[in-house]
Amino acid sequence: AQSVTQLGSHVSVSEGALVLLRCNYSSSVPPYLFWYVQYPNQGLQLLLKYTSAATLVKGINGFEAEFKKSETSFHLTKPSAHMSDAAEYFCAVTKGGFQKLVFGTGTRLLVSP
Amino acid sequence: NAGVTQTPKFRVLKTGQSMTLLCAQDMNHEYMYWYRQDPGMGLRLIHYSVGEGTTAKGEVPDGYNVSRLKKQNFLLGLESAAPSQTSVYFCASGGTDTSSYNSPLHFGNGTRLTVT
Numbered sequence: 005a006q007s008v009t010q011l012g013s014h015v016s017v018s019e020g021a022l023v024l025l026r027c028n029y030s031s032s033v034p035p036y037l038f039w040y041v042q043y044p045n046q047g048l049q050l051l052l053k054y055t056s057a058a059t060l061v062k063g064i065n066g067f068e069a070e071f072k073k074s075e076t077s078f079h080l081t082k083p084s085a086h087m088s089d090a091a092e093y094f095c096a097v098t099k100g101g102f103q104k105l106v107f108g109t110g111t112r113l114l115v116s117p
Numbered sequence: 118n119a120g121v122t123q124t125p126k127f128r129v130l131k132t133g134q135s136m137t138l139l140c141a142q143d144m145n146h147e148y149m150y151w152y153r154q155d156p157g158m159g160l161r162l163i164h165y166s167v168g169e170g171t172t173a174k175g176e177v178p179d180g181y182n183v184s185r186l187k188k189q190n191f192l193l194g195l196e197s198a199a200p201s202q203t204s205v206y207f208c209a210s211g212g213t214d215t216s217s218y219n220s221p222l223h224f225g226n227g228t229r230l231t232v233t
Binding site: 038046094105110 | 121152157158159160161162165175207209221222224225226227
C-alpha cells in the first residue's frame with residue numbers, strides 16, 4: 005500500500021528565507037504525488053502535482069517540488085517565504101487509476117517577520 | 118461557481134444523537150469523498166463514491182453511513198454520535214472519468230463537529 009511521511013509537524017522560517025517541507029513516499033508502483041495547502045478555517049487547495057511528465061514540478065504561489073525516485077522523496081520548496089505562506093501543507097500520494105489519495109500528517113509552516 | 122459546499126459549518130451534538138452532513142458540488146464530478154481531520158493525523162478517508170448510487174468504505178468507516186442518491190450530493194450520517202467523532206469533516210470531489218487519477222480534488226471548507 006502506498007503512504008507518505010512528512011518529516012516535521014512544524015517548520016519555522018523567517019520572511020524571505022528558504023522554505024523546505026519534506027515528504028517521502030512509499031509505493032509499490034510509480035506514484036502520483038501531490039502537495040495541498042490548507043489556510044486557517046478553509047479546505048485544502050492543490051499546490052502542485054507530479055504525474056511523471058517532469059521531475060521538477062512548479063506550482064502556484066512560487067512553490068515547486070522535485071521528484072527523486074532514488075530517494076523516494078517529493079520535497080516542497082520556495083526560495084523566499086512570505087507571511088502569507090503561513091499555513092498547513094499536506095503531501096499526498098495515489099498509485100493511479102481511481103484517485104483515492106493517501107495524505108500525510110501535515111506540516112504547519114510558521115513565518116516570522 | 119460555488120465548487121464544493123458543505124452544510125452545516127458547525128454543530129454540537131450530545132452523545133447518542135444523530136445528524137447528517139450535506140455536501141454539494143456543481144462541477145459534474147463523478148468521485149466524491151468524506152474525510153475527517155484530527156490533529157497530528159492528517160486526513161483520513163471515511164467513505165467515498167465513484168458515481169451516483171455507489172458508495173464504498175474508506176479507512177475509518179465505523180460509525181458513519183453515506184448516500185449518493187444524486188450525482189451532485191454526498192451525505193454523511195452519524196446514527197449515534199460518540200465523543201470520538203469530534204473532528205473536522207471535509208468533503209471533496211474530483212474527476213469526471215476513469216482517467217482522472219491526476220485530477221486535483223476540490224475541497225469544501227469543512228464542518229466542525231463537537232460531540233459532548
